[in-house]
Amino acid sequence: MPSFAAGILPDIIVRFRERFPRVALTIRDAIANRVMDPVLSEDVDLGVMGGESIHADLDVIHRAEDCLNVIFPARHPLARMKRIEIKELTAFPLILMDPATSVRATVDAALAEGGQRVEAACEVTYMMTAVGMVRAGLGITILPASAHEVRAEPDLAARGIDDPRFVRHISVVRKRRRTLPPAAENFAKALVEYIGSANTERA
Structure with a gap:
């Protein structure tokens, strides 16, 4: 991968x-x-x-196992929340990975099990593209905690999702x-x- x-x-x-x-x-x-x-x-x-x-x-x-994080601009409203649950994710435009990726399969399953129907604001193949979209203010994304792409972005924040399905x-x-x-x-x-x-x- x-x-x-x-x-x-x-x-x-x-x-x-x-x-x-x-x-x-x-x-x-x-x-x-x-x-x-x-x-x-x-x-x-x-x-x-x-x-x-x-x-x-x-x-x-x-x-x-690899936990998934939500990635957002450092000054985003999510930064002020103590816990980020599934309902908070769906309140903002989502930049989602290609449906053929394991990340997208995990996210889709978690959202469906949580009773959420979401249309992607944008779909991308590579994580660096998703990070760039978030940096430009086009939405938030969900990526593995192991993704190094986020670490090079000081203006972005990564937080765990308070839901065990995002693994x-x-x-x-x-x-x-x-x-x-x-x-x-x-x-x-x-x-x-x-x-x-x-x-x-x-x-």
């Missing part, structure tokens, strides 16, 4: 390279529903995908019954180790 590739993946690679400096890596970032196909076709060894829909021919090596599930997957090369096996272990420790620290 692009959020994972631009977020914590570089840190994982740095740690991996300390142990295996001669291993070369090829990264293919793609939105959620386009991660499974290259793993199934064996074009890639491992996939990191969001959502809970996993193909029957994939094995899940590790599962984790994205992340899976590290491989093709079932496929024997991976040793380098890929070692990288899979590094992925699981890092993601596991990151979830423990947030708990």
